[in-house]
Amino acid sequence: MSLTSILKEKKSDILRIWFDAVLLSYPQDTANFLIKEKDRFANPVGFTYQHNMEIIFDSLVGTTDRDTVLPAIDNIVKIRNVQNFAPSQAVAIFFLLKQVIRQYTNEHIANGYRDDELLALDAKIDNLALAAFDCYSSLRELMGDIRIREAQRRIQKLMDRTNIFNDISDQEGDATNERT
Amino acid sequence: MADDKKKPEELANISYRLPEKSWMDTPVDFRKGTYNYGAVAEKAKYLGLPHARKWQPMDADWQLPENWKEIILEGMRERLDKFRSFRIFMDICVRCGACADKCHYFIGSGDPKNMPVLRAELLRSVYRKDFTAAGKIMGKIAGARELTVDVLKEWFYYFFQCTECRRCSVFCPYGIDTAEITMMARELLNLVGLNIDWIVTPAANCFRTGNHLGIQPHGFKDSIEFAVDELAELTGAKVEAPINKKGAEILFVAPSADYFASPHYYTLLGYLLLFHEIGLDYTWSSFASEGGNFGLFHSNQVMKRLNAKIYMEAKRLGVKWVLGGECGHMWRVLHQYMDTMNGPADFLEVPKSPITGTVFEHAKSTKMIHIMEFTSDLIKNNKLKLDPSRNDHWNVTFHDSCNPARAMGLLEEPRYVIKACCNNFHEMPENTIREQTFCCGSGSGLGTDENLEMRLRGGFPRANAVKYNHDVYGTNLLLCICAIDKATLPPLMEYWVPEVDVGGIHEMVGNALVLKGETRRATDLRGTPYPEPEPAQSEGKEVAKDV
Ligand code: SF4
Numbered sequence: 001m002s003l004t005s006i007l008k009e010k011k012s013d014i015l016r017i018w019f020d021a022v023l024l025s026y027p028q029d030t031a032n033f034l035i036k037e038k039d040r041f042a043n044p045v046g047f048t049y050q051h052n053m054e055i056i057f058d059s060l061v062g063t064t065d066r067d068t069v070l071p072a073i074d075n076i077v078k079i080r081n082v083q084n085f086a087p088s089q090a091v092a093i094f095f096l097l098k099q100v101i102r103q104y105t106n107e108h109i110a111n112g113y114r115d116d117e118l119l120a121l122d123a124k125i126d127n128l129a130l131a132a133f134d135c136y137s138s139l140r141e142l143m144g145d146i147r148i149r150e151a152q153r154r155i156q157k158l159m160d161r162t163n164i165f166n167d168i169s170d171q172e173g174d175a176t177n178e179r180t
Numbered sequence: 181m182a183d184d185k186k187k188p189e190e191l192a193n194i195s196y197r198l199p200e201k202s203w204m205d206t207p208v209d210f211r212k213g214t215y216n217y218g219a220v221a222e223k224a225k226y227l228g229l230p231h232a233r234k235w236q237p238m239d240a241d242w243q244l245p246e247n248w249k250e251i252i253l254e255g256m257r258e259r260l261d262k263f264r265s266f267r268i269f270m271d272i273c274v275r276c277g278a279c280a281d282k283c284h285y286f287i288g289s290g291d292p293k294n295m296p297v298l299r300a301e302l303l304r305s306v307y308r309k310d311f312t313a314a315g316k317i318m319g320k321i322a323g324a325r326e327l328t329v330d331v332l333k334e335w336f337y338y339f340f341q342c343t344e345c346r347r348c349s350v351f352c353p354y355g356i357d358t359a360e361i362t363m364m365a366r367e368l369l370n371l372v373g374l375n376i377d378w379i380v381t382p383a384a385n386c387f388r389t390g391n392h393l394g395i396q397p398h399g400f401k402d403s404i405e406f407a408v409d410e411l412a413e414l415t416g417a418k419v420e421a422p423i424n425k426k427g428a429e430i431l432f433v434a435p436s437a438d439y440f441a442s443p444h445y446y447t448l449l450g451y452l453l454l455f456h457e458i459g460l461d462y463t464w465s466s467f468a469s470e471g472g473n474f475g476l477f478h479s480n481q482v483m484k485r486l487n488a489k490i491y492m493e494a495k496r497l498g499v500k501w502v503l504g505g506e507c508g509h510m511w512r513v514l515h516q517y518m519d520t521m522n523g524p525a526d527f528l529e530v531p532k533s534p535i536t537g538t539v540f541e542h543a544k545s546t547k548m549i550h551i552m553e554f555t556s557d558l559i560k561n562n563k564l565k566l567d568p569s570r571n572d573h574w575n576v577t578f579h580d581s582c583n584p585a586r587a588m589g590l591l592e593e594p595r596y597v598i599k600a601c602c603n604n605f606h607e608m609p610e611n612t613i614r615e616q617t618f619c620c621g622s623g624s625g626l627g628t629d630e631n632l633e634m635r636l637r638g639g640f641p642r643a644n645a646v647k648y649n650h651d652v653y654g655t656n657l658l659l660c661i662c663a664i665d666k667a668t669l670p671p672l673m674e675y676w677v678p679e680v681d682v683g684g685i686h687e688m689v690g691n692a693l694v695l696k697g698e699t700r701r702a703t704d705l706r707g708t709p710y711p712e713p714e715p716a717q718s719e720g721k722e723v724a725k726d727v
């Protein structure tokens with residue numbers, strides 16, 4: 001049996017174990033809530049994880065294209081970026097998938113799959129994790145931009161009245177204001 | 181599982197499992213991005229606050245007054261005697277957990293101390309230790325603990341991580357209002373000089389000049405005149421905006437951000453157009469130039485002092501009643517406290533719309549109504565000609581701001597006005613609106629630059645519902661009737677749902693309002709051009725929606 005077929009067949013088991021492993025990064029009470037509350041609006045974090053982890057998993061077995069998987073990674077990293085995690089912890093959950101898959105297949109699959117298949121899978125997961133790094137760092141940048149724009153919006157009309165931003169945008173042709 | 185097999189988290193070589201310690205023994209980690217800066221000493225002094233000093237939460241030594249513990253416990257005793265609700269809330273929680281997962285901060289952060297029940301427990305544990313017999317004798321077993329500097333730091337961290345939104349109280353079978361517990365905790369912290377700057381500085385500015393940026397009367401006047409000029413350019417209307425006009429019928433008080441911030445400003449344009457069109461006899465006041473009341477987030481004394489300006493100005497100008505703009509916490513203060521704090525306003529009359537004749541009996545005592553009540557009444561009585569197609573470039577949804585929704589039950593009026601002014605309106609999911617609305621995550625003085633990370637956590641449940649609407653209906657504008665929301669939802673959207681903009685309902689009214697003798701509008705109030713030719717606007721009748 002090929003590794004891909006194994007993954008396809010055991011998808012729900014592996015996803016569950018992966019989610020359990022991700023939940024270990026939260027205190028017990030929180031983990032219970034994240035897994036038990038099924039309403040996607042009452043529990044947006046739990047929902048976002050589960051929904052997007054499935055998309056990411058599908059990309060490993062070749063049923064999801066890159067345009068779909070990148071937003072899925074972004075949705076998850078966005079959450080971990082603002083929660084109490086170090087950058088490494090924020091993206092580590094993607095690497096974790098390697099271990100989850102190895103452990104699962106070692107325990108449950110009698111007929112071995114080929115090593116080159118596993119290597120190829122590792123490479124795919126590494127790519128996911130690298131994409132997660134990119135997301136993480138662009139989100140940090142975005143937060144910096146958000147701060148600046150927020151400070152500007154706070155006094156936007158005062159500035160318009162005293163013509164400060166207008167002068168800059170006139171000279172540089174840059175649309176600092178939605179309306180000047 | 182075979183013994184030699186490692187667990188996933190061990191293989192990843194990252195410490196995943198968090199140490200399971202009791203919440204009482206887990207100290208606070210002041211991670212950058214999650215807390216607010218301390219108040220600037222001069223501003224605290226200006227308000228006459230106790231123990232004003234230079235300090236910051238990240239300092240190891242908070243330079244507390246020597247007898248800080250005594251001060252806090254005495255303050256607690258005083259408040260337990262004075263506010264019956266405080267004592268009841270300290271006593272009756274049965275820890276049923278119904279509120280636990282209802283706080284947006286818990287949902288977004290995953291930090292258990294953001295569960296309302298645990299947040300309250302931070303204070304309750306000290307209450308038990310010092311004010312109950314069981315706690316005095318049995319200590320920790322009875323859930324009691326000593327008040328220490330670490331506990332105080334924990335209070336500061338978590339009580340400035342509660343937006344006083346009251347969502348949790350909707351679910352508590354006993355009606356325990358954690359927001360009020362937070363208010364008490366903040367008052368106690370204030371007694372030893374622990375405040376945050378984004379509350380103290382705006383409060384000091386409001387006290388001094390009447391608005392939170394500290395803009396002086398001539399600056400206020402310039403701002404309003406600037407808006408009048410812009411309206412002339414945008415719509416051709418020659419609007420009048422009287423300031424400090426004695427003997428006007430109505431005093432209008434808006435949150436100050438409406439005249440200097442974006443997107444608030446477009447709401448201001450909407451008010452001005454509306455008042456012009458109906459010929460309202462009203463006035464602005466350059467002294468009560470702030471509807472918002474940052475005192476609410478500080479202490480009952482500061483709240484009272486700031487709120488007093490509204491009645492004082494109403495009296496000085498000799499108006500009959502007061503109309504308030506699109507503001508959130510102004511209404512919490514008004515509905516819950518104004519009457520007993522600064523009333524009775526017996527020099528005013530019960531608000532009566534001069535246009536429709538409607539008497540707003542529910543405001544018999546405060547003499548002040550919300551502009552949503554006023555405008556919805558105008559529409560209901562067919563006094564406005566509206567062309568909702570002028571908002572067709574917007575696909576809108578409505579965020580119930582915590583205070584108007586939960587504190588004053590302003591649920592139907594905003595929706596009624598939106599439906600009259602916009603053709604594309606879709607509600608967000610049921611458990612995220614009306615009484616159950618999710619907070620913006622930045623209210624009650626927490627909308628600062630330095631704690632953006634915490635705000636993005638707390639705002640996630642709200643943003644998640646907006647994202648759903650965006651994905652399903654193509655929503656591109658989030659409407660709200662609160663100045664704090666208009667300031668804090670745009671960053672939230674930029675992070676979580678960048679396709680969605682933020683605006684006020686009176687901006688929609690201003691766009692849709694067909695003025696008498698109006699020529700075709702080339703742009704909306706933001707200056708965005710309408711497509712050419714504008715759909716049948718000149719015929720008015722076919723498109724104007726009479727509601
Ligand atoms: S819902 Fe009320 S009684 Fe239950 S834990 Fe929360 S505050 Fe206590």
Ligand code: SF4
Pocket residue numbers: 282283284285294295296299341342343344345346347348349358359362619
């Ligand atoms: S009042 Fe709002 S922010 Fe405070 S604990 Fe309750 S739900 Fe959370």
